[in-house]
Amino acid sequence: MLTKLSRYIIILLIIIVAAVYLPNFYWMIFQKSVGSPSIYYSPLKDDFVYRQWNRLTGSKYYDSVGNTITDREFRITLPFFYYNDLAKWGILPDSVKAFEFDKKKVKAEMQMLRINSKDFHDPLIQLWPLIESQSKYSRLSMPDEFFRITDRIEFIDPDSNKVIEDMSEMFTNAMKEAGFKFPDKFIFGNPTTRKSFDEGYFIVDNENNTYHLKKIKGKPFCKKTSIPNDLDIKRIFIQENSRKEFYGLLFTNSNDVYLITYENYKLIKLPIQNYDSDKMKFIFIADPLFRTINFSDNEKSISVVTDKNYNFVDKFEIISTPKENTIAGKIERSLFLFDINTQSSNTQYINFNININYLFGLIGIALSLIIFFIIKRKKQFNYKENWFDIVIITLTGVYGLVAVLIIKPGYWD
């Protein structure tokens, strides 16, 4: 009995390894690499244009109806992005709509945020540096300590690996005075010195209220924001930008996206639908006239354009065939009943996710069983002793067939 079980453990291991690697090998051979399109809104044409990358043809450019345009035409329609090229060609426009074209002004009014689904699923050690936000110097510099939040805020000195009591007490008191209820739920910040100024952290307390914490001249600044506590915040991405329009983007678990403005933390909801932060890339672009919000996965790319006040202007959608729905994908799904996914472009975590291809997979099972019976018809096969082999093939299809054929049953006692 144990010996039989031993054989099935080896078979199970082969099935697992096959389910991880075989579908990958399959796609290495049959996948055609097509990049998802980059969509832009042209203020000259009041319409969308896009660029699509393809391994065979390279970058190709299209207008919104799908006509090919040249690289040069593409750049000309997007003066806010390619003003340097336009200037070189001597065709910089004097004005675009009401905006008088000035390179410096364009540069000052552009802002871009890219957020990948990976950014939501990335392990982070919860130790944070609190940067001095009113530094004596022109550049930001890192502080000397990290903070953590437990039932109070604690600053730790890396040199001694000990808590700095007076500083911790000062900040804990300031946070308590502001109404903060320890411990925290989330800490969101942008702790880097490669930016022109620092806005500290947005911290969600135990009652789901969001507080803004900064260090100003060594002293705590803690303020309760007006961000409602029933938003179900997933993540806040802070991006300090000299435009000072908003602190950053707030994503909720129901896939709504808000800007946290400098106007007393007032939220502006972006007019987008069908966004899924667990699967899609998200790009926010502010230019002098419009706001473009692009989000895409391998099935669709959606672009929504608003005016400067975030009123909806236009929307564009490109549907692409995901690899699962191509002929190669259909064959893959019928060949392999399931696959085991360990790494994904949507997460930094290593998984062990089993994806089952229900209906299509039945074809693979039927085929595997037929092959098994044909092979075993000629040779002696002890069905009474090894009936479980057939169960395995029925449950795992091609993988099980391969494993059972390789690791033959023994001459059981």
Added chain:
Amino acid sequence: MFKSIIYKEWIKTRWVVIISFLAVFITLIYIQLEVRHYIELMTAFANWLYIVQRKMLYYEIFKYFPLIIGAVISILQFVPEMSKNRMRLSYHLPISEKKLLLSMTFIGFSLLIVNLAIIIGGLVEISYIYYPTEIVQSMLFTIFPWLLGGIAIYFLTSTIILEPSWKYRIILIIIAFAFLKLLFMEGGYNEYQFSIWKYVLIIVFFPLMVLFPGHRFRKGIN
């Protein structure tokens, strides 16, 4: 009977015990020196920041240690048995082949666990000198799949050595390699946090794996 098996396994593996203890010990000292050097060179703050934000694994030198120790223990235990078909004699002992194989692997496995415990203990001890709990915890989360890899390779190697036919051996080597690779894919810390229990669930069954090749050997399959 079990006592004499322990004695025999000890004779075969005592050198690896001493050498691996030494190697682990020296490596632990090396890590400590290296961390101290980093801190001297770039300040403790920068060192922490490098660990937290850039995801440097200061203990990465240990990554393949459990694999090596696991494989070596298994080789020392089973290669001498398989050369000149000595295992045939063992199978004539007044103990069933299953019990014999399971006790042998149990002894080797215990030895491996002691080794892994020393690695964990040493790393925790050193880490607490320089780092706060958060970093020490993430170290434990991060090395766990490596330790699991050591356990898995021990049983896989034993199975491969005990297997009498070369055709099966080669297949098993490929499968073992492909499976072990899954435990060493991290690019930073804590990446197996949500899936590690699934890997544990698979490896829990590995100790029984040696029985099938043992059975094939006794039945005289080549």
